[in-house]
Amino acid sequence: MYQFDVVTLFPQLFPSFFECGVIGRAIKDKRLGFRSWNPRHYTNDVHHTVDDRPYGGGPGMVMMYEPLAQAIQSAKKQQPKAKVVYLSPQGKPLSQLALERFSKESGLIMVCGRYEGIDERVINDLVDEEWSVGDYVLSGGEIPAMVMMDGISRLLPGVLGHEDSAEQDSFVDGLLDYPHYTRPEAVAEQSVPAVLLSGNHEVIKKWRMKQALGKTWQIRPDLLEKLDLSSVQKTLLEEYIAEQD
């Protein structure tokens, strides 16, 4: 079982995430485990204070060292070998490659910040890695933690059935995914490309590869630059580009 431990001030955000879809099934099948750790439970004052004003002035509040550190330590006691990840806009941009690496481990401890963020000394003492879900700022680390948990979970053995296999998803081979169609054959004056109705699996495979290359070239040329395309792929992409004129 892969174990997620999430340090959060808002554990109530998570239950529905773990009830639905493939993640819900994985929890029921005991392929996934989830526990939350609330820094508020590690406070001694009547108000259960977890934040304070920033030294040096400025707007907002900062999550204090002690309650947060104790919540992380409690999670670490349960999972001593797990990496501690802080979700932060200052982290490395999350990628499919990183998710694949995390999916090979047996669990993860995730720290969700709130307010202006967390006391830097928590990062220095207890955080192994910082990851960002994108170059924008959200109000808390809970949604980024769900993004990470979702991305990791679907890579775990048995979580996706063969039918929704992750093998052909975007980024797995460095390209965006090809377009998908389902019934009806014609809708809103658009028909399914005839090749997909041909029953010729070789031709369909080639068409899908061409579309994946073409879409990546159009939308994310930066991804193509990182790839060493085969001669077949180069020809398919040239054909795709020529067809656009």
Ligand SMILES: C[S@@+](CC[C@H](N)C(=O)[O-])C[C@H]1O[C@@H](n2cnc3c(N)ncnc32)[C@H](O)[C@@H]1O
């Ligand atoms: C309002 S943000 C703090 C932003 C911080 N002052 C900064 O500019 O870097 C509060 C929390 O949301 C989470 N967060 C916000 N944006 C994020 C992102 N792009 N990726 C991961 N976590 C994010 C972090 O846990 C952060 O501590």
